């Protein structure tokens with residue numbers, strides 16, 4: 001084990017799951033916020049911090065169709081593939097820009113989470129998936145909010161079915177509510193979806209009110225924590241202390257997935273939230289601690305939003321460094 005001079009903390013390996021093809025999902029004119037440059041700044045930030053983190057980059061394989069079909073309808077997958085191959089510029093709404101390669105790249109994006117799960121079962125150390133397109137707004141048969149395949153939802157089912165981890169918790173700290181994840185599991189008592197986001201009255205997609213707890217047998221396995229515009233680090237920390245940690249203590253997850261969105265940053269104009277860069281470090285260490293307490297550290301984080309290119313790299317780096325401090 002290597003110890004840096006003047007610091008007692010050991011160097012840890014960060015398993016960074018990403019692929020150069022993610023840069024080829026072309027969202028058009030340069031006006032679209034979900035741009036390849038997002039991954040470029042993340043790669044630069046993670047690659048530039050080798051004193052505390054040894055970066056091991058792993059290329060994923062495409063998610064198999066059987067895994068996609070656990071969340072999405074066959075008709076939708078066909079429509080998505082045909083729309084991309086036909087050369088159309090968007091699917092369902094101009095927000096969801098695509099290019100000829102987008103379908104294949106989206107399958108690779110979903111595959112990153114599955115590669116992360118295999119690693120989480122076989123090794124120790126933090127795992128971060130830098131992917132695009134993102135996923136948490138994608139519904140069973142609908143592309144929404146830059147999302148086509150619901151990467152985190154596909155991963156949750158994969159974890160259950162391939163490793164028999166029945167009780168999966170998902171923490172979504174993207175500034176927007178992950179409507180697609182909530183819909184996928186709202187009747188399922190074994191997948192606990194927790195989202196902290198800007199209040200739906202003020203924010204896309206307009207779901208995620210505190211009164212949404214899940215339905216039928218899944219009632220109580222959804223926890224929404226909406227924050228008013230302008231709220232920041234203190235409210236997030238308070239929510240973890242008073243709501244999220246006790247809820248996870250009751251649920252006792254066997255594995256933990258994170259929908260890691262960085263658009264709550266105070267400089268990111270995709271939300272009115274006011275998170276600092278440092279908050280993401282705190283989130284990383286707090287979530288890693290929860291994963292060690294409940295599920296022997298089985299934790300996979302998958303990128304969602306984050307559009308302010310000057311702070312995104314530093315925010316992801318802080319989060320990944322936080323993951324190493326349990």
Ligand SMILES: [Zn+2]
Nearest residue numbers: 174175176305
């Ligand atoms: Zn977002």
